[in-house]
Amino acid sequence: MSAAMSAEAGLPETGRCPYRVFQSPDTVREVLHRPQDFSPANALLAVTPLSGQALRILQKARFALPPILASNDTETHAGIRKVVAGFFTPARVAAMEPRIRGLARESAARAAQRLASGGSVDLVQAVAANPPAVIMLEMLGLPVRDLPALKAWSLDSLELFWGCPDADRQLELAHSAADFYRWLRELVVESVASPESGALPQPNLFNALARHGLSTPEICSLGYFLLIAGQETTTQLISTTLFRLAEGSRGISWSEAATALKARDLVRHVLATESSVPTWRRVAIQDTYLDGRAIAAGEELLLELTGNHGFPWAETADAEAADADHPGTDRPGPTPYGLAFGSGIHRCLGAKLAELEAAVVVHETAAAIKGVRLQNSSPDWIRLLSFQAPRTVVVEPG
Numbered sequence: 001m002s003a004a005m006s007a008e009a010g011l012p013e014t015g016r017c018p019y020r021v022f023q024s025p026d027t028v029r030e031v032l033h034r035p036q037d038f039s040p041a042n043a044l045l046a047v048t049p050l051s052g053q054a055l056r057i058l059q060k061a062r063f064a065l066p067p068i069l070a071s072n073d074t075e076t077h078a079g080i081r082k083v084v085a086g087f088f089t090p091a092r093v094a095a096m097e098p099r100i101r102g103l104a105r106e107s108a109a110r111a112a113q114r115l116a117s118g119g120s121v122d123l124v125q126a127v128a129a130n131p132p133a134v135i136m137l138e139m140l141g142l143p144v145r146d147l148p149a150l151k152a153w154s155l156d157s158l159e160l161f162w163g164c165p166d167a168d169r170q171l172e173l174a175h176s177a178a179d180f181y182r183w184l185r186e187l188v189v190e191s192v193a194s195p196e197s198g199a200l201p202q203p204n205l206f207n208a209l210a211r212h213g214l215s216t217p218e219i220c221s222l223g224y225f226l227l228i229a230g231q232e233t234t235t236q237l238i239s240t241t242l243f244r245l246a247e248g249s250r251g252i253s254w255s256e257a258a259t260a261l262k263a264r265d266l267v268r269h270v271l272a273t274e275s276s277v278p279t280w281r282r283v284a285i286q287d288t289y290l291d292g293r294a295i296a297a298g299e300e301l302l303l304e305l306t307g308n309h310g311f312p313w314a315e316t317a318d319a320e321a322a323d324a325d326h327p328g329t330d331r332p333g334p335t336p337y338g339l340a341f342g343s344g345i346h347r348c349l350g351a352k353l354a355e356l357e358a359a360v361v362v363h364e365t366a367a368a369i370k371g372v373r374l375q376n377s378s379p380d381w382i383r384l385l386s387f388q389a390p391r392t393v394v395v396e397p398g
Contacts, residue, residue, distance in 0.1 A: 019281065019302035020295070025339055027291055028303045031282055032344040038282040039073040040346055042300055044225060045281075046161045047385050054174035061178035062185070068214070068222040070229075070346060073285075077345070080222070083212050087140055087205055088349045093356060096135060103131040104361040108368035115397055120375050123246075123393040124239045127365050132234035132357055136227065139353070141204030142191060146183065153180035154232040155382070157224075162384040181224065188219045234354045236276035236382065236389030238361050241267050243393045245362065246374045254366055263363035267355060272337035275306040279386045280342060302385075305339045371398035 022028055031038045044065065050058075067073070069080055104127065111126040130147055137144045156176035159165060165173055191206035205226075209219045244250045245257050250269055256262040282301045289295065341351035348354070372395040379390045 017302065019300045021302045021304065022290070023304040024291075028305065028339055029343050031290065031301060031303055032342060032346070035073065035345060037285055037288045037295075038301065039285050040071050040282060041067065041073055042281050042283040043071045043346075044161065048164050048170070050160075050174070051167060051170060054170050057171065057174040057178050058181075061181045062217075063178060063181045064217045065221045065224060066218055068218050070225060079212065080209070080214070081345075081349070083208050084205065084222070084226070085349050086208070088353060090352065092139065093353045096139065096353070097356060097360065099138070100131065100135055100357050100360045101364065103134060104364035105368070107131060107361075108365045111365070112368045112370075115369060115372065115395070118397065120394050120396040123242045123365065123395060124235070124391065127361055128235045128238035128242065128393075131361060132231040132238070132354075135353070135357060136230040136234075136350075140206075140226075140230075142187065142206070149179075149183070150227065151232070151235075152176070153183075154228040156180075157228055158232065158382075158384055158387050162386050181220065184223055184227070185216065185220050188216055188223060192216070192219070229348075230350055233276045233387065234350075234357050236387065237267070237270065237354060237358045239389045239391075239393055240274060240276065241270045241358060241362050242365065243374075243379070243390045244270060245366065246372060246393060246395055247377065254370075254372065257362055257366035260359070260363050263366065264355075264359040267358045267362060268337050271306065271340040271355070273307045274388065275337075275340040276389050277340070277386055278306050278388055279304050281386075305342065306337070369395075372396065373398040 022031065044067075069077070069084065072080070107127040107130070111121045111123065114121050114126075129151055133147050133150055134144050153176055156173045157180060160170065160173035160177055188206045191204045192210040194204065194207060206219050206223065209222065210216075214222070245252065245254060245266060248254075250266060252262050252266045257266055280303050282303060284295045284297050284299045284301070286297045287295070288297075295301075341348035341354070375394040375396050376392070379392045379394070382389050382391055
């Protein structure tokens, strides 16, 4: 059974955060740029240790997550990352903009029609959910299919690995993760067996990884979280941005966001202050020092990338983080967002794609829909250790 499914650091009985929390951007960046001292080996560990029943459900599906990309601290990381990066080059991302805009425009037009009939619309489902998934699969050369299931599996897996599910809920999530893994394994086998195309040097990501020398379980491990992170976190970024736009709390009006520049500014502000991935983890490889303080080998660190709101541990962070440098404005501006996608050798490869998708979807939605107001100003939020977003953004004619 993979180490990623049997976390050592779970929820203590006190409910206090079991990690050393660091919030200063300079310190967080330093940790991410010291892989010789701080490993990503714990990045994908389940926050709440999985029960024996949950593990058996996953074992039955041959579920395994050997460290391949995000949690890989071995010399194999650079070569694998290079293969994946080939699918997210600046040229390929730029070439996808017309496709992104077309999908966003179609989704926004359908939402506008429903609003015009006097009804309400959940912008999460109407405009934020599917375009990132379609684009991710197309970018990777994979078939676009089973989108509702992929979206549901993604949310369940995030909760299983980064949430605090009780015993019954954990079993439900384990069944979902097992179904996702079976689906993924079939897709990997199908993709690896597909003939190479002359149109691209790498016809699909899974085929390219197999040619690089990865086994089927290794490709499944990489694909499991890539297919989630590559689209669900973008959906969540769009959802938060649209919520703040409709709420009117970020200094940009709905009509202003109908311009590409203002839409981009708002997305960048959300990235800087409350991105969909607010925290990430590292573990000390050896005894070392950070900011003049001793860090023992094996100690786990929680790094705040952007504002982290509402997780049960948010109010129990280490006192030493109290003097952290937080973004102090609610108005978009030159707020830095450089840590929103991480930094260093494990920085998110899809950063530019995610920012582009979010800006385009927000722009097209604001341009197509006029005069809306939030139906619920306090929706339920996804509140996980490393993921956050409103579950719904329901609007009605203003």
